[in-house]
Amino acid sequence: MSSAFLKRPKTRKEPVIVRPRLSSALTSIRQLRSKYLISDATERLIREADVAALKRAGQARIAIAAILFMGLVTVQLSDTITSPFALKQIHGAEVALFVFGAVGWVMVWMASRRILVDALPTVIAVLDALLILGNLAFNHWSLGIPGSLFAMYPAVWVMPVIMAATAIYYQPRLQAFVGLVYVVGLSIIAFSDPQPSPEEFSRIIGGMWSAFTWQSNMMRIVTVLTASLVLFLVVRQGRLILERAVRETTLRLNLTRYLPRELAPILSERSFESLRTGRRIPVTLMFVDIRASSSFGETMDPTRLAIFITSFRRRVLQAAAQHGGLIDKFTGDGALILFGVPTEKPDDTARALACGRRLLALIERWNAKRGFNPPVRIGIGIHRGEVFCGVVGDEDRLEFTVLGETVNTAARIEQATKSADCDLLASWDAIEAAGEDGLWAPAEHEPLRGVTRKIVLMRPQPQKAA
Structure with a gap:
């Protein structure tokens, strides 16, 4: 890809004044809410x-x-x-x-x-x-x-x-x-x-x-x-x-430098000790990655690349926030989003699937808005299973992390979207947990590298016109 990702049609007028004012107003509202509302x-x-x-x-x-x-x-x-x-x-x-x-x-x-x-x-x-x-x-x-x-x-x-x-x-x-x-x-x-x-x-x-x-x-x-x-x-x-x-x-301020911001409201001395000890819990994971990102990363000038990645991450944050996902980490042009952390809920997997669909819709609107040529494409892999969840590292460098076979499998499912030519894939475990059997169909794919047990991957069925 080239710097054409950031080129816009010359005939399109950019509302360079209204949008920043709206963003500033929304930011002010959030700050007022966080200032006057008492957290849990x-x-x-x-x-x-x-x-x-x-x-x-x-x-x-x-x-x-x-x-x-x-x-x-x-x-x-x-x-x-x-x-x-x-x-x-x-x-x-x-x-x-x-x-x-x-x-x-x-x-x-x-x-x-x-x-x-x-x-x-x-x-x-x-x-x-x-x-x-x-x-x-x-x-x-x-x-x-x-x-x-x-x-x-x-x-x-x-x-x-x-x-x-x-x-x-x-x-x-x-x-x-x-x-x-x-x-x-x-x-x-x-x-x-x-x-x-x-x-x-x-x-x-x-x-x-x-x-x-x-x-x-x-x-x-x-x-x-x-x-x-x-x-x-x-x-x-x-x-x-x-x-x-x-x-x-002080503990919350220190930990939020390393830990996901969504954990800040629940951080206390007791809960932090629980995170330091670690635990095994069932979660739903969603891996997101931009397709062919290395090509435009090498050719795009640094300023435009920074703007592009920031815009992408903003859309990931928006989708995760709308569906209650916790962003474990951003990895360059990708992200790992968790559902069921810190507290498991019955609809964790359903929200993860809805978050994946929402993110695809946001990327589609982004393409239409900016006129990217070729358009931006992403791959999303969703899986559910048990993971180790906790805070690791010493006091100089703490990191909230999830580990286990479930994490590796979710990453491989995201990579399988390339060979399956599908932007969104989910394991049968996730589909069954969400109760969406009728909305998904089996997807043909190559064996998942490094995954020993058989994983059935599902792809969204085309929506029938009303």
């Missing part, structure tokens, strides 16, 4: 982080309840607490802490079984608000303490702990909702009664001297300690999530 891998990481956050939040609640409960018991056992007000406060706090810890245990149990993972944080936050604000309302209305003195209630000191524990979920809307609930609830309690007079205020404070003893202040310090522990857990969990995300992103 990202969604999986978020789901795992949500479950882990629920477990840690439940465990933190149990630990907080235990610490504060022991502090209250220590204060109660001291003989210095004799005020009925203080004793009622302690008993109410003990009941609240028991419920608080029990809810934490329920959280851990439900998170372990993936029950209501999405709704559980909101439900727990609402229950916490009802528990804390209900305790404050009880102190206010049953004990007759003015709402303006809410700062002396022990439950108020627990609020920062609860709000810090909510941060474990990493849900900004939930955090804002919790803050609003507590602000509204405290405002109702604080401003529901008129401000007491100075004399009444002095009398009330005089009867609440136990709220300012060393035991009470110790409980406040313990509350601050638990809040700091919860915040430590929040920061630590955020750091772990960040490190994991950076690790997996």
Whole structure:
């Protein structure tokens, strides 16, 4: 072949402006979609982080309840607490802490079984608000303490702990909702009664001297300690999530330099280890090659040759993407496309055959569009069988590959398209797996070189005119 492959009729006008603009627009759309849509891998990481956050939040609640409960018991056992007000406060706090810890245990149990993972944080936050604000309302209305003195209630000191524990979920809307609930609830309690007079205020404070003893202040310090522990857990969990995300992103960026881009969404530390180990799986392979490529490769100038090969590969990419094929590699003017990697599907072989027909149609349109003389012809060989699939090589040069007799057979089928004078050939194994027996006919061909077992090759039957 000669450089005539790239010559166009002089009378044809090339839309040199519209096509690049359209291509640029399509590229921009793809970039926007990839930017704003969450990939399966990202969604999986978020789901795992949500479950882990629920477990840690439940465990933190149990630990907080235990610490504060022991502090209250220590204060109660001291003989210095004799005020009925203080004793009622302690008993109410003990009941609240028991419920608080029990809810934490329920959280851990439900998170372990993936029950209501999405709704559980909101439900727990609402229950916490009802528990804390209900305790404050009880102190206010049953004990007759003015709402303006809410700062002396022990439950108020627990609020920062609860709000810090909510941060474990990493849900900004939930955090804002919790803050609003507590602000509204405290405002109702604080401003529901008129401000007491100075004399009444002095009398009330005089009867609440136990709220300012060393035991009470110790409980406040313990509350601050638990809040700091919860915040430590929040920061630590955020750091772990960040490190994991950076690790997996770095791994994905490094591996996509060598591995097919279609594998990028599923690449993680665990899946990469599986690829490194390798496995044997049934796949459908499609080999594609341009006929008589060596002749025009020697005569065509480098610039035109680069444009020609790029245009060809773009059409291969288009056909593979439309039918869910994974391009294992481009080999000069050819390509190997896999169907069934990384996950096997029932229609793998049917999609491979459809991809072959689609690629032939694209090449035919390319010929008509560019007026190649002689026209571009390709050979396509499709076969199905078991292969070794995995990542081989050292850290400096990794390569995703498939190996085995099935691969060699598929390559020989593609080469047989020359002697059979047919652009598309498929093995009977592939035709049977796709359920297209009536659309194909046996093809006469020479024995496949290097293939020991008998392979029956099939060619598409001519489509009858309607």
